[in-house]
């Protein structure tokens with residue numbers, strides 16, 4: 001019986017120049033994440049290596065042809081991440097990231113982003129020149145203009161990074177968090193975290209940085225390629241995150257070290273990934289922003305109604321419902337208008353207000369209900385004033401005219417805590 005060749009979750013001890021021959025054009029990858037040798041900076045101790053022993057022109061020519069092959073086996077919506085740096089020769093900077101990106105454009109890759117990877121330690125040759133080197137480049141390419149990008153899943157939802165403004169202006173913040181910017185800070189792995197022998201052989205990429213790239217450009221079960229696998233950070237991280245990997249590496253020694261390492265670490269990091277996937281914090285932040293928006297919507301609406309039609313003898317009770325089905329709206333919220341007021345006049349004015357900024361920008365689909373009176377208690381209900389819907393009034397008399405917005409939502413945020 002003929003045994004079927006394994007195509008996924010393999011590392012080929014082969015020259016990356018033979019990608020197409022090795023994996024055939026039928027297997028497709030969603031993304032490639034790789035850090036090729038930086039020209040002749042390092043001898044990786046194998047024949048036919050790219051970079052070491054070559055002229056700069058031959059080196060670029062080989063990389064161009066390798067990434068042309070990668071282009072061919074990449075899905076239409078696929079992407080390519082290259083971590084690379086400049087270096088000095090004859091007292092001048094050689095702009096390798098840009099020379100390479102020109103070559104890649106010639107074979108069809110579209111350069112989408114140039115990211116600065118800020119790291120706190122640098123490689124030995126970085127002492128050239130008079131400034132300390134602190135960053136490398138990440139080039140992000142796509143095969144077509146419609147490329148896969150799960151941007152929301154890597155938004156920064158650590159509220160301490162958002163400064164205080166999200167408290168007062170929740171409508172300006174995406175409930176899924178702040179978008180990533182173009183400077184990424186990831187320290188390079190240090191001795192101890194990987195075991196000394198491992199570190200001596202490689203300059204491994206930071207695991208979290210690779211995880212971010214994987215998260216942005218793939219889904220579970222997608223295929224990920226690294227044609228210059230080295231210590232195999234990209235491959236092992238793919239395995240932890242439930243993706244398939246394909247790697248190429250000329251040096252056999254590195255391959256056996258990678259296989260051993262993956263076996264030792266797989267269950268620990270898979271568990272971490274499973275926990276991360278539940279994304280608890282992001283859910284919390286999203287809920288907070290939507291709560292703040294629901295309350296502020298009532299306050300802004302109430303203040304404007306008062307100003308425009310001179311009604312002031314009412315309170316608004318806020319009851320968030322379910323996710324909205326309307327485009328650009330996130331949440332349906334019931335607003336119970338409590339007091340003796342003319343419903344038609346109120347609704348006419350409210351309609352005008354909710355269809356223009358600022359209320360049209362809140363992502364809220366309001367439903368109005370009119371109630372003559374309602375009983376509130378300080379245990380289940382929280383009262384807010386005309387000027388503040390981000391911290392409730394402590395021990396408030398909820399019947400007092402000062403309290404304009406009431407809800408079961410309890411927010412008690414102090415902007416000074418988030419400076």
Ligand SMILES: C[S@@+](CC[C@H](N)C(=O)[O-])C[C@H]1O[C@@H](n2cnc3c(N)ncnc32)[C@H](O)[C@@H]1O
Nearest residue numbers: 015016044049050204205228230231233249250
């Ligand atoms: C900069 S290192 C990659 C480091 C890797 N990203 C990591 O996290 O450890 C480049 C690797 O490419 C390998 N290499 C060089 N030329 C190659 C070729 N023609 N085909 C496959 N691998 C090659 C080298 O042996 C080296 O391990």
